[in-house]
Amino acid sequence: MTEDLLERRFATIGRHSPLFYDQPVHLVSGSGVWLTDADGRRYLDAYNNVPHVGHAHPRVVEALCRQAATLNIHTRYLDERVVEYAEELLGRFEPELDRVVFANSGSEANELAFRVALQHTGARGILVTDYSYHGNTSLLAGLTTGLKTHEGLAPHVRSFPVPDMDAAANDGRDPAVVRDEALRHVDEAIDQLLGSGFGVAAVIVESIFSTEGLPRVPAGFVEGVAARVRAAGGLVIGDEVQAGLGRTGSTFWGYQRYDLVPDLVTLGKPLGNGHPLAATVTTAALWEEFGARNEFFNTFAGNPVSSAVGLEVLRIIDDEGLFARSARLGSVIRSDLTQLTAQHDRLGPVKGDGLFFGFSVFEDAGHARPDGPATRRLVEEVKRRGVLLSRIGPTGSVLKIRPPLALQDEDVPTLTGALRESVLTVLGQP
Ligand SMILES: Cc1ncc(COP(=O)(O)O)c(C=O)c1O
Structure with a gap:
């Protein structure tokens, strides 16, 4: 049945739409942090940040069904739910971030953030x-x-590297020196944009640097980037699509781990727990300026059903203490994994924050040559033991462990045990 479904998918959606794993997983149901495939096999989900409060959370399902059975309509009518959700969401930001524009995806939210920044600055450089x-x-x-x-x-567009204090090249170096060296790349990029007449409209920073492979940035780096961009006339866009909503444990939004309030913050993935819901949050000044210049609307974004779902997600995070749990379980798992990585000289230090x-x-033991193929084998081995995770980074050599915030204490040994055994299979005895 799974083989047949795969062929039908190839014949319709095509072969380029990504599928995880050597043998794709055919999931049929989920509950909390557990998923079940078509053969009845259960997996611990240690990858998905979209079902933030847990797969098929009964309260989310109930809120969605109740609102869908009452009214769902496009966004050009007054609706109590929509405004209530906007108020509750904005209540979790600094007071100056007091406008929210809903979107259907993280891409849409970022696209709008850039449109605002480009118009505000009159510049094109990114x-x-x-x-x-x-x-x-x-x-x-x-x-x-x-x-x-x-x-x-x-x-x-100009890109700049993100420094990683865990990189072998930075071993033992003064973090301030690493930071200043990295900021010189930012200065160069800004000089180039100014020199070529593009000016500087914005920088976009994802505060946990997920795709980049969770580099451990030196103190002051992110703030330094923001200060330089602002001095050149640009705005700062904080992409919280992955890092937001309590994921990073210590702060509700990932950027709050730095001394920084972005001009625009973009949200997505976990906001609707799987329902397509995203947002751009910004200041009244920026949004009023944009609004006066553009007749902007979005048919589906933040409709009553989406808002009911978003609202319920926020309330569940509070009621179930998920933000605090993200910090607590994150540190339990981190200390277990730190023991594991200390035993194998081919493993680098544990990276990330909260439940990410x-x-x-x-x-090599000198950590000079990243091993993407071994990391890939590790991901497959962990899956074989019933836990789903993935890998990230430029060479695909950083394990990506990012369970829903619904993870429970009793799930931790399943995750760490599968990792421990899989490391043994792939790397051998320490
Ligand atoms: C950091 C970040 N920003 C934006 C996006 C785009 O979000 P979406 O796929 O909802 O358009 C993604 C998606 O992976 C992301 O990881």
């Missing part, structure tokens, strides 16, 4: 980090550095 991804629109394809796009980097972490796999 800065982006090396090996990042922010979405699939035409504009965003032109600034994608982390995935293959035929467009390539657009002429008005991973570690690098290398060919």
Whole structure:
């Protein structure tokens, strides 16, 4: 049945739409952090950040069904739910971020953020980090550095590297020196944009640097990037599509781990727990300026059903204490994985924050040569043991472990045990 479905998928959706794993998983149901495939096999989901409060959370399902059975309509009518959701969502931001514009995807949210920034500044230049991804629109394809796009980097886009204190090249170096060296690349990129007449409209930064492979950035780096862009007249876009909503544990939004309030913050993935819901959050000044210049609307975004779902997700996070749990379980797992990585000289230190972490796999004990193929085997081995995760980074050599926030204490040994056994299978005895 799964083979047949695969062929039918190839014959309709095509072969280029990505599927995880050597043997794709055919999932039929989910509950909490557990997924069941067509053969009845259960998997612990240690990958998905979209079902943030848990797969098929009964309260989300109930809120969705109740509103769908009452009214769902496009966004050009007054609706109590929609305004209530906007108020509750904005209540979780700094007071100056007091406008929200709903979208259907992270790509749409980022596209709008850039439109606002381009119009506000009158500039065209965009800065982006090396090996990042922010979405699939035409504009965003032109600034994608982390995935293959035929467009390539657009002429008005410059990318800069993100320093990683865990990189072998930085071993033992003073973080301030690493930071200043990295910021010089940003200065150069800004000089080039100014020199070529594009000016500087915006930088987009994903605060946990997920696609980049969770680099451990030196203190002051992110703030330094923002300060330089602002001094050149540009705005700062904080992409919280992956890092937001309590994922990083210590703060509700990932950017709050830095001394920084972005001009625009974009949200997506976990916001609707699987229902397509995203948003651009910004200041009244920026949104009023844009609104006066553009007749902007979005048919589906933030409709009553989406808003009912979004609202319920926020309330579940509060009622179930998921934000605090993300920090607590994150540190439990991190300390277990730290023991594991310390036993194998081909494993790098544990990276990430809250319930988003991973570690690098290398060919050598000196950590000079990342080992993408071994990391791939590791992901497959972990899956064989009933846990789903993935890998990231420029060479695909950083494990990506990012379970729903619904993870429970009793799930932790399943995750860490599968990792421990799989490391043994792939790398051998320490
Ligand atoms: C950091 C980040 N920003 C934006 C996006 C785009 O979001 P969407 O796929 O909802 O358009 C993604 C998707 O993977 C992402 O990881």
